[in-house]
Amino acid sequence: MTLLLSRSDVEKALSMEDSVRLLERGFVELGEGRVDMPQRPVIFLPEKDGLAGFMPALVKEMGALAIKTVTAFKGNPKKGLPTIFGTVTLLDTETGIPLSIMDGGYLTAVRTGAASGVATKYLAMENASVAAIFGAGVQGVTQLEAICTVRKISEVRVFDTDRKAAEKFAKETAGRGPVPDKVNVVGSPKEALAGADVVATATTSPTPIFDGEDLSPGVHINGVGSHAPKMRELDTKTIVRSKIVCDSVDACLAEAGDLLIPIEEGAFKESDIYGGLADVISGELTGRENDEEVTLYKSVGLAFQDAVTALHTYQKAKSEGLGVEFDF
Ligand SMILES: NC(=O)c1ccc[n+]([C@@H]2O[C@H](COP(=O)([O-])OP(=O)(O)OC[C@H]3O[C@@H](n4cnc5c(N)ncnc54)[C@H](O)[C@@H]3O)[C@@H](O)[C@H]2O)c1
Incomplete structure (x- = not known):
């Protein structure tokens, strides 16, 4: 079963304090060479004024394997739609089964903040x-x-x-x-x-x-x-x-x-x-x-930031009974 998590589920499951702690550990994994993070490819759709970016990462010791898909279509606001959409697909590192697909907007904002939180902790x-x-x-x-x-x-x-x-x-x-x-x-x-x-x-x-x-x-x-x-x-x-x-x-x-x-x-x-x-x-x-x-x-x-945050969000959501199970 794959757990589908909406933005509001992610908001309930993910705290800033937990994210700062997770990202600090994730950065250590990155520094130790235990992160597999290929360069992120981007596909441009110039005739639609749009682009799609794909951010995959494996954080080995933490068992986090995920890919975030982000699209930005500049004409969307005229259609009453947001410019940016993001989703994260979290995969099981033992079987490859998709554990969860979750909204990536709030998750991105929290992990970007949390990374700055780690930097502020060490540098301010x-x-x-x-x-x-x-x-x-x-x-x-x-x-x-x-x-x-x-x-x-x-x-x-x-x-x-x-x-x-x-x-x-x-x-x-x-x-x-x-x-x-x-x-x-x-x-x-x-x-x-x-x-x-x-x-x-x-x-x-x-x-x-x-x-x-x-x-x-x-x-x-x-x-x-x-x-x-x-x-x-x-x-x-x-x-x-x-x-x-x-x-x-x-x-x-x-x-x-x-x-x-x-x-x-x-x-x-x-x-x-x-x-x-x-x-x-x-x-x-x-x-x-x-x-x-x-x-x-x-x-x-960096994609590893999404992967570790997504794994934690999934685990927390599961223990709190959030989201909807889907059988592919
Ligand atoms: N580094 C990362 O990991 C990371 C992650 C996510 C987003 N981003 C980037 O962060 C930026 C902000 O993203 P967002 O989602 O908050 O966008 P947003 O549209 O929600 O907010 C941007 C704000 O910046 C303001 N602004 C523009 N020019 C300004 C100026 N000269 N002085 C002061 N304010 C100004 C706008 O009025 C707007 O309120 C984007 O460029 C986005 O691509 C970076």
Whole structure:
């Protein structure tokens, strides 16, 4: 039997705290070479302004084997449909039987947040208390939740070019779980950054969203929004100022305009990248070294993150009687 899980089932089964713990372990598996994760293929449908991406991974010790399918069709909103659909198929590592097919939208947002949570745990100042979120969308919410899960945050600022989106974000996140009661909407990037200890950039912007000069010493940044070679949220100044830790150095060098554009400009070199998050977790690389340095976790998203989160979601859903069994 295959367990079908809707978005609301996934929401009930998957917590941020569990996800941070799982992803930390998953990154260790990645660093130890126990993850099989072929390069993700993408099929383009230009006449429909659409694309389909496929993200497979096996995390051996954890027994997680899954593939996420993500489609993005830009014409969908005109048809009253969301732009992006995602589903994860989880397979049994003993038999190959499909254990579960689940909604991938919420799962992606939680695992992307949780990965930033792990990075924040290892790279942000211990006493970080002010968080600034850029981009009040789906990812912004889980970035904030993850940051507040690993650090005692007492003040939150949110900036979005769409002020209404920022206001909705503030109303919906304030006081939720580990998030403090007050989430302040600010009117400029500079205002968001002044004195911020942890910053998350989770926008759809193709060009830099703030001036790297405005970052405070000691800040940690989670850069998650851009993952195409010609798009970037972070300016060259931010990249040059930062100690850069990637979810995967290879994947970031293939996809992250945040790094590729400064490299193209000659302002930055591949060898200036500090390393991968797995090496910081294992202690092979030192994380934060003082309260002055600017650290940046650059992520483009990795399939192993979906696989470990999907396995946990399936197990939790099964034990709680969630979802619908389907016999192929
Ligand atoms: N790194 C990863 O693993 C990963 C995973 C999932 C999504 N993403 C990426 O994260 C980005 C955000 O995704 P989402 O689902 O939250 O999108 P979304 O559409 O829900 O939200 C994006 C928000 O960014 C805002 N924005 C755009 N330009 C801005 C600017 N200059 N300054 C401030 N706000 C701005 C928009 O108004 C919008 O509210 C996308 O580019 C997506 O592809 C990355």
